[in-house]
Amino acid sequence: MTTEALAGLVFVPLVAGMVAMLLPARAAGVLVIAALALVPVLLWPVTLAVWHGGPVLVELGGFGPPLGIVWRADPLALSMLWFTALVALLVSLHALAGFRPETAEGRRFWPQWPILIAAINALYLSADLFNLYVTLELVTLGAVVLISVGSKSVAMIAAMRYLLLALMASLFYLLATALIYGQTGTLDLYLAGERLQDGTLAAAALMLMITGLLLKSAIFPLHMWLPAAHGNAPWSVSAILSALVVKASLYIVLRVWFWTAVGIDTQMAATFLGVLGAIAILYGSLAALVQERLKMLIAYSTVAQLGYVMLLFPLASTAAFRGVTMHLVAHGFAKAAMFLAAANILRALGHDRLRRMTGIDQKLPIDLAAFALAGVSIMGLPPSGGFLGKWLLLEAAWARSGWGWMAVIVLGSLIAAAYVFRVAALSMFGSGRAGRVEVPRTLASMTALALALVAIALGFAAAPFFALIDRGLPPGMLP
């Protein structure tokens, strides 16, 4: 039963995408939403099995390693799968409300979008280095296709730049995979971890792999492609990129670092990655503060928020791991809400310039409320999921007397509060009146609000989430 359910997580969206190619846009949209609604139903038995019996392993086609491919559903993978499924469903409703079926965008979006979800789901389930490469490449191509469904040439050029960098990053990852396979004779994440000997070769392979993945996850200083790509993507696509796609490569970083590189001395590298994260938090937040366009502001906020994940490497404790997983999920919901609200505001005003949106608090109250509520989670105010994530990171830093890390976490939250309040203030009290306002469809506004509310509600539903995460902590974590 769980085997079929796991296979369904990938094949249901995949088949929906294929069939959607043959249908007119409106029918394709309905079909895709039905298929994505099926994903949580399939996740439920898998979750029960993992909750009671530990990680579920599936040898595809009955072939085990080294020739076959193994899927592995453990608590970390499951939490990412659940988060992807819920965000995908709400974003699809938003897309249905906004992509006009008669346009080229409307036709191109629906077949591509569930295929991206199939690729992301397959990535979270993969347990070997090469399968991760294949799915990572699929996720990249799927994301680039979605950026280029529109007709703006700015988006097209941003998509091309992203594609070239992402392909280079994949080759770095593949080169590292070749080195690790050469030394260990296996591609299995866990077996390779046991056989990998500490030395120059392992260190070089790990460095190449992490560099490639950080480039894909837009971690400072490899973030330069993200704001243009995420800030110029059409309609709901920015939300998909910022909430879901960058998380996929970060997930592989966590997997490789805490499950495969267990026998390698990574202390100095961990501190280095933590420092990069700290710079990302401060730089990204400050850059967000001075942006002129709402979508660019949100994109820079993503650069900053991804930095928090990097703090896990130097802190490396149970509290930090819980905090980072909660942060990943809460940020995903909140950031999707922000981008959807921004898409609605952009559509209503015809632009997203911050200095010309005064008065939208009257005309687009739900969208502004969604943005502000998501902002509560992004800046880490209680009782949101974002607060819990940052609080646990603070706790982990406190336990290690990491005063520097603590200062960065607090400062990042303060600057985040500044850029969220700046948007709110400019839309209520600024001098640049918004001109013509076309009120968006209620469904479009409601999906943004729902995502923001989930980000807040995570703060209340944290107990089962942490209970699940605690069943699959990486080996060798400090308490």
Next chain:
Amino acid sequence: MSSLAVYVVAAAAVFGVGVYGLIVADHVLRKLLALNMMGSAVFVLMVAVSGSAQGRPDPVAQALVLTGIVIAVAATAFALALLVRIHHDTGRVTLSERGDDDD
């Protein structure tokens, strides 16, 4: 120099040339060629490293390289299609800097 070392050095050299080309080239087509060179270098390394381990060819590595080639072909085809779109819309074949704030 052993035969393995020849392959490894060649792979490293080709990979390096590819990275250089990707960064320095202006024309997107050249960048794509550079990416494909990097890919070929990795494939050579994969076959060479795994083939020497047991003294006979390793089928896993060959399967991986085959899959890798398929992915490289698909990615290149998509990138070329995107390039044609960009050229059609803007008349340009480079990604030179321009303001990213026109609506």
